[in-house]
Amino acid sequence: MYKNAYISAVAHYVPEKVLTNFDLEKMVDTSGEWIRTRTGIKERRILEDGKATSDMAAEAVKNICKLRGIDPMEIEGIIVATVTPDMFFPSTGNLVQEKSGAKNAWSFDVAAACSGFLYALSIGTQYIKAGTHSKIVVVGADKMSAITNYRDRNTCVLFGDAAGAVLLEPTDDEQIGLIDFMLFSDGSGAEYLKLKAGGSLYPASLETVANDWHFIYQDGKYVFKFAVSKMAEVAVNIIEKHGYSGKDLKLFVPHQANLRIIDATVKRLGIDYDKVMINIEKFGNTTAATIPLALSEAWEQGKLNKNDLVLFATFGGGFTWGSTLLRWAYDK
Numbered sequence: 473m474y475k476n477a478y479i480s481a482v483a484h485y486v487p488e489k490v491l492t493n494f495d496l497e498k499m500v501d502t503s504g505e506w507i508r509t510r511t512g513i514k515e516r517r518i519l520e521d522g523k524a525t526s527d528m529a530a531e532a533v534k535n536i537c538k539l540r541g542i543d544p545m546e547i548e549g550i551i552v553a554t555v556t557p558d559m560f561f562p563s564t565g566n567l568v569q570e571k572s573g574a575k576n577a578w579s580f581d582v583a584a585a586c587s588g589f590l591y592a593l594s595i596g597t598q599y600i601k602a603g604t605h606s607k608i609v610v611v612g613a614d615k616m617s618a619i620t621n622y623r624d625r626n627t628c629v630l631f632g633d634a635a636g637a638v639l640l641e642p643t644d645d646e647q648i649g650l651i652d653f654m655l656f657s658d659g660s661g662a663e664y665l666k667l668k669a670g671g672s673l674y675p676a677s678l679e680t681v682a683n684d685w686h687f688i689y690q691d692g693k694y695v696f697k698f699a700v701s702k703m704a705e706v707a708v709n710i711i712e713k714h715g716y717s718g719k720d721l722k723l724f725v726p727h728q729a730n731l732r733i734i735d736a737t738v739k740r741l742g743i744d745y746d747k748v749m750i751n752i753e754k755f756g757n758t759t760a761a762t763i764p765l766a767l768s769e770a771w772e773q774g775k776l777n778k779n780d781l782v783l784f785a786t787f788g789g790g791f792t793w794g795s796t797l798l799r800w801a802y803d804k
């Protein structure tokens with residue numbers, strides 16, 4: 473019998489503390505105007521000290537259970553996409569399982585930087601399609617403030633903290649659900665966007681700390697060029713593969729790294745801005761969380777209806793990039 477996976481609920485969690493462009497002007501040599509015009513970002517959320525990625529992710533999972541009206545004990549698997557795990561091991565997924573009360577779920581992490589959520593979503597979808605599972609939670613969560621150097625104006629203006637999650641369930645309805653994924657990697661891009669130390673190559677030492685190697689390093693210009701071309705390409709390719717054009721799309725939810733990267737993709741797709749979910753001005757780049765966070769806000773704002781053709785597209789460190797096409801399954 474035909475079985476597809478569909479998103480049956482979407483939720484998010486963002487910390488209360490707001491770090492504005494004005495605040496950053498007092499921390500590094502920058503201006504709110506520069507940040508806004510070059511990136512589209514006005515403010516971002518920062519998680520309090522003593523809390524970690526798993527705390528935000530667990531809140532998103534609890535919110536999803538409330539929205540869907542299920543007990544966390546009904547969840548069978550939790551997949552967490554993140555580049556800021558609480559610690560190397562156990563996985564953040566394990567900590568989320570405990571903190572959200574989903575004690576019957578197995579759990580693990582996926583590392584694909586800003587593309588992590590789409591990679592994790594593709595894995596969760598396979599469990600549902602295989603017919604072995606009926607409730608998988610896929611989370612994208614990052615505490616980017618933990619790896620951001622607030623003395624480096626090139627990177628500290630870009631990132632924020634957040635978590636978003638979706639619940640995947642099976643359906644017999646061929647008109648709804650996940651249609652396709654296109655995922656790509658190019659390891660030659662590794663050197664342009666990375667967190668150099670703390671792994672097996674450069675374990676923590678006085679030298680790694682003194683050199684700021686535990687913070688994000690990015691060659692912004694190079695990453696920007698690659699991101700603009702690849703995100704637009706993969707967004708267009710997936711809709712054309714299925715015989716659609718931009719006109720058929722009801723909502724495009726792009727990774728929120730830079731408004732100018734989103735603009736370039738929107739132009740290539742030939743769609744109007746009222747079909748694009750943008751919230752980068754409020755949250756900045758929350759890495760694995762951007763797409764589920766934007767999807768959750770889109771749903772709250774009534775932008776998603778049953779049978780709507782929805783496109784996700786992303787680009788991130790690795791390099792990794794990808795797109796997902798789906799038909800939304802339920803009205804608000």
Ligand code: COA
Pocket residue numbers: 501502503506507510511586625626627629690691692693695696699729730733757787788789
């Ligand atoms: N405030 C003021 N000036 C800044 C600044 C800041 N916060 N950050 C950088 N600058 C300066 C640079 O030092 C540079 O000065 P210089 O010419 O004297 O060396 C100047 O602004 C221009 O830098 P440039 O890199 O050309 O800016 P840009 O238009 O490319 O914007 C980014 C910089 C980082 C916003 C942009 O490159 C970007 O978004 N890159 C991709 C980021 C991304 O998507 N990363 C994640 C992938 S998921």
